[in-house]
Amino acid sequence: MNDPSPSQFVLRPCAPDDLPAIERIAAASTFGINSLPPDRGLLSARIERSLHAFQTQDDASGEESYLFVLEDLARGTVIGTSGIAASAGFHDRFYSYRNEFAVHTSEPLNESNRIHTLHLCHDLTGYTLLTSFYIEPDYADTVAPQLLSRGRLLFIREFAARFADRIAAETPGLCDSLGHSPFWDAVGRRFFNMDYPQAERLAGGRSKSFIAELLPHSPIYVPLLPEDAQWAIGQLHLDGELPFSILLDEGFDADTYIDVFDGGPTVEARVAMLRTVRHTQRRRARATSAAHGDWYLVAGTQREGFRATLAQADVSGGELMLDAAALARLGLADGATLRCAPLVIDEADEGGDCGGISAEEGAV
């Protein structure tokens, strides 16, 4: 595949016609908690829930689940998915293991040990949860994953009232192609006596908290686990490295929580502290005949019909100057209000405003 242009991608809400593409992605994605269920009926229901979340005029209740697809306009195909659950564990609890450390000391034995324990917790319940990230391997080395992942942050910032002020994301932990996970084998299997895929099937699509409630509620002493399970704690599945690195660059913390099933890292952060959110601006669009300037993530400000794309733009004049083709990709016209953030955020500009204009100062 030739190097694609950054401007040929659009992030948009999934639609019923995307079902075949999403089925294909579900079949290809890594087994685990972040995967889309490889079941047509469940996927169709997921799309319906997402459509409702984007369209509803009701106040947000927290149960909304948004599913985006990334489309390669040059090929006319869906090449990735990403999602947002407005409130993790809505109507239930969201379980994680929290890493804790205690120092045990014996002066007479002249010994002091730092003991790692895992505490089953609900700390992340109610957090906004990033889900369902998948990008076709051919696009992994392009800028498409940036749009697929960070475009969600523009959406969250624009509709902040519908989301929590804290955010988390699960990333798949170590497991083989059959779903065998060393962490599950050492922990969950002792309480289920079955593989995790089998346990999930047995749970019949119920909340995964149903499974977590069968796990031990007292701390797990990591030194008692087999070495491969200890090593798997906080380790990523190979397929999770790309989305994980994007989130780490955003400022997510990966040291505190892990997934209760496969031990993969669950990252979390305050939304307001994420780099894209800190550098986002709301500007009026001004169409130009030719593209110029730095690359930006650019998104519309309408919930229904939301679009995000990558475009060269100039924000130095107080308006967002970008070419008409970019506006067309967003389905918007000259003068529309847009939200944008630099594709590449200057490290030296960390913690400051973008272009000397804070996010809200630039609002139209």
Next chain:
Amino acid sequence: MNHLRIRTAVADDLGVISALLADCGRPSGDVVLSDTAGESLLVAESGAGGAVLGCLRLRAAIGLVLPRYWYHVGCTVHAAKDLQLFHRQRTLLLGNNHTGASELADVAWARSGVPLAEQAAVLNLLVQTALLLIARRREGFASHLIVELPGPRDAAGQAPFWQGLGRQFCRRDPLLAREQFGDAWRAHAATLLPRQTVYASFLSSAAQDAIAHVAPFSRVLQDVLEAAGMRYSHHISIDDGGPVLEADVDTLGTVTAGRLWSLVQRDATGPGMPMLVVHGDADNWHGVMAQAVLHGGRLALQPDDLVRLGAQAGEQVWAAPLRSDFAALPAGGHSATDA
């Protein structure tokens, strides 16, 4: 074994006691006669001046200076009826539950070449004597009595239970630490062990198998203690996982049946009742099993038994039926409260 005698240990016994303790897998370095008040170290000998065949230390209250630790073995059930899942899990929780209890400790006995029945006789006499001493000075002991039984160990002396649990948190070799610190090493190691509930299923299968299992050579001791009324109540030792047998002191037959009697001499002929008889004071106890005749508040012994006991007619002794046939005890004598 009819000439067995129990007496308070003296300094000359320490070498033999140390050897017995080592043979029974107990800490054997720096054995002392008594390291706290209210403590008695008893030995069983084969007649006056005979070979020392066993030992037992009676402690009035434990863990009040240096904390003592045990695991409580609990159970938790993880069940999901509609998933048809039902798992019963054993749990271990470190604690000091027996702090303040009285203890039968340092129980060791000669095993090599000794028939099991004779081992049991030695142990039974040691245990029953200790219980009678408790009855004699009931106010000096706690309401709860425990005995730690040795758990399984391999030929090198290593305990699978420690290898599966303790070793993950304490690097020190337990055998070397025990030699250096004696039994106190466990208190030192306990501060390194998990303070929260541990699911036994996280341990190796060998460690799980060792929980509350007694070392094979100690089954005879377990039988003797259980016959005396002690029971496993879900506590184990933190080093080898051996069971802790427990009892409410005032439910033990020997304690409740122990009475103060006035001694008289009887003829060497005629049947008697098997009684455990204890005579002496805090630093010099003697106990023997004798065929006694009870009558009118007096306990009549044959002349030979009086000699073995080191007592004379007219003196007062404590006695209880040696076996569990406590109902056979006739009226007479004085209870611990009376005394």
